[in-house]
Structure formats: structure tokens, C-alpha cells
Amino acid sequence: MNALLEKLLRSKVFIWTLLILPGLWPVVPLLRHDPTVGADPLKYLLHHLGFVACVLLAAVLTLTPLRVIFPKSKLALALNRHRRLVGVSAFVYAALHLATHLVHEGGFGVLASDIKKPFLLTGLIAFTLLLVLAVTSLNRLVRALGAKHWKMLHRLAYVAAALAAYHQAAARKLFPMQVLWIFVPLALLEIVRLVITRRQRNRALTPSGAARTG
């Protein structure tokens, strides 16, 4: 990996910029007076923010598999340093998406009917999970929970991702292909990662019962 890329990936400012840019993107069609966006600007914002939240959630979950599958890769290692930042930004976009939904639907009152619909309920549950994960990513709470419990709790990220995939799939009249582009690569990476980890564990426990080396 060349020196410039390494430097950039080490910079929190660079990562912050990459994460904020998608949030600023809606300004483009607004400045262009795009009538398709102007017709219902909140709907456009809603779909855009939801899309970004899903991409970031899937992205953060690919980091560990990439490190497992490519243990020697400097790139994978460098990306893994930003897991918390990317994860929390997924939550932030999800929160903005929910806020836009509430404004688009005219207030908190809509939540009462939302919970009766599976499509909307899964979104709310996924958001709640992300909220818990974001809050428990604070250093103080990481220490308070302890490594084992924190790890167990943060496995909920996979549940949130599955719910987000369903929620996104149910959002349009017809199934949107983008759900596949976002979540299938993640699923494949996870499968490969599980196979590798399983193999490492089995290798460590040789038939003669020798000590684990992993």
C-alpha cells in the first residue's frame, strides 16, 4: 500500500470527511432545482439517508472479515482502526433518516400506527439496536461492560443489519436491487470469514489434543 494512502487512512480527518460527504450530497439536486427532488424533497432525503445508513452499516461489518481473510493486508488493518467511527456514523445517518420520516409524516404521532406495520416496525427496532450500540461505544461504557459482555452485545449489529436489509427491501413498491448490492457482498465475506475461523479453531485442536496455538 503506497505511502500516501497509508497516511490518508491514518487520518481521522480524512475518514470524517468521507463519512460527512454523503450527508451533504442532497445539496446537489437542490441547487440544480431538480424537479423530481423538488416534488417531494423530504421523501428524497428519507431514501438517501436510509441508503447511506445501510451502506455504512454493511461497511462496518465487512471490516473484521476483511482482516480475517487478508491478515497480511495493511489496507485491511488500516481500515479496521476506524470501526467505531464508521459504526457510529451508521447510527447517525439512521437517526437522521428516522427524524426525516417523522417530519415527512407530520410528527411523532405516526409512530403509533408505524408499529403496526412490519416494514416500519423493523426499521424502528433496527434503529433502537443501533442506538444501544452507539451509546455503548463510548470508552466509559466499553470499560464498564468488560470485553466479553461488550463483544456479546455488539453482535447485535448483525441483527440490526438483517432488519435493515428487510426494511430497505420493503420500502418501495417493488424489491429494490440495491439491497442485494449492499448486503450480498457482506454475507459472502461473513461466510468466508466463518469458514476460516472454524478451520483455524479445528487446526488448533489437533487429534492428539495438543495446546491451542491461535
Added chain:
Amino acid sequence: MNIRTPKDWELSESAVTSESVYRLRNRRDFLKTVGVGLAGAALGPRALLAATAGFPDKENPLYPASALKPTAYEYITSYNNFYEFGTDKDGPAKYANQGWKTDPWTVELAGLIRAPGKFDVNELIKKLGGIEQRVYRHRCVEAWSMVVPWDGFPLAKLVALADPKPEAKYVKFTSFLDPKSAVGQQDSYLGWPYVEGLRMDEATHELAFIATGIYGKTLPNQNGAPLRLVTPWKYGFKGIKSIGKIEFTDKEPYNTWQRLAPNEYGFYANVNPNVDHPRWSQGSERVIGGGIFSGRQTTLMFNGYEKQVASLYKGLDLTKNF
């Protein structure tokens, strides 16, 4: 806003009903005919004989422009569901205007009728006595709404022309099939061409309308040129676009959206705030073009046309027959 008020020079009623042909071939013809004036009966089959942009034909006084606030033309023509041209709202405006020809166009009348045949659209409009303007509410099943000043003719006139036999109980509409021009049709998953249907009493109801234009301008391709069904008391997907065939049958047509998701879309598709879509509520709607702070509007029973159409559905369980 292109809402017109009656002007002193406008055509007398007899001239309009016998001679208005609503085909605006292209900008060149339009400019020519404006110069020649409204007496230009001899301009040829494609010439515009009646109104031009901004001051359409004749406003039907039962459906006045003043009562509703029409949505801006740019939104009506760039926020479209026309999956033949992609599933994004901006797809149709882009892809439906890249060479797809909707002029000339033939419509076929077929089935249990006494006067079947194939008609050129312009001939058909002339035969039916010309064009009028109606301002209707439009409610999409996705819970957004517009107000559209349509130009066109009552469907009832077309039904009368077809002269249905007594066995005919339904009208089945079929759209076009042209995968070369319509990129969305290259994927057969949705099952093209698009099909819709109405009961005979719905088709002959005074509100049922065939649109040939919007705001006094010829219907743009993305809005379903050259002929599009408008049934304002039903969800927008009932408004089949670019009609190619109108067939009178004794069997309830299996409309496309019902075939795709029968638990979500039915044959009747009546706007009903009390019957939710399985995935979202139908109690309110977003007004297109209202801006960020416009909030939502309560959805009205039959989209506000309850007085006119409720009698059609007396005794029908609207929750089961959605």
C-alpha cells in the same frame, strides 16, 4: 400557473366540439398554426386546430379549475411512476423521450362490441367530438397526491362509440409492448404489457376520463402519451398509460399490480383512508410540490369524489374488495 380564464376570442362551442384535434406534433407545427389562427381547418391531419399551451380547449364547468390548486407542470411531468421506463421517479422523463414514438398511434377497440376496429388516435378524438379540460385530484397508492388539469374526453363517449353488447360487463385496457424503446420492458419479470380494467358502470361513469393532454399541452410521453386513463376516485396505478387496446369482456380483468402483489393491490383500487396498504397507512398523503414544510393532508374517501361514486359500491365490502 397555467390556469386559463375564458377569453373573448375563444372558439364557440360548436367549433370546438366538431373540429378540435388535440395533437401537437412538434414545436414547428405549433408555431405555424398559431400564426394561421383558429380557422385553420385545412392545415392537415396532424395540425393543431384548437388550443395551444396556456389556454386549452373548453373547460368543463362541472370540474372547474378554480376549485383545486393544480400542481406545477414541472412536477407533474418529472415525478412519474411508469416502470416501462425504469422504477425511479425521474426515469420516465429521461427514458421515454429518447426516441420512443407515440405519434402516430393506433388504438384498437375489441371484444364484446358491435363496432370493433383500429383507429388512429387523432381520428378517434375527432370522431368523439373533441377535447375538454377537467381538473382532478390524483392520489397515488404510495400516499402522495397531485391536482392535475387534464385535457381529454369522457370515457363514456368511447364506450358509446364501441357499442358494447349486453354480455359485456368489464372493460380491459392494455398498454403498449415495445422493449426496444422501453428499457424497463426488457426485463419480463413484471409481465408486460401493462393491463388494467374497470367495471362497465365505472367505465361509463361521468368522472371516468381519457386524457390526451395536461395544462393545454399534449400529454408528454412520461405521462402516458397519447391516451391515458384517468379515474380520480381510484389510486393512480389504475390510470393505465399509453393505451393500445380497449377490450370489452365478461370476465374481470386481472390487472398488472394485482397480479404482482395480490395482497397489496386489488382490482377496485378505490382510494380509501380506512383500508391501509399492508406496509403503510393510507390515512394521509403528501402533497407534491408543497415543499418541505407543507405537512400532510388527510386522505378523503374516494379521493374526495364520494358523492359522485359511492353509489357504485353500495353493499360491496370495501375492505375485502380493495
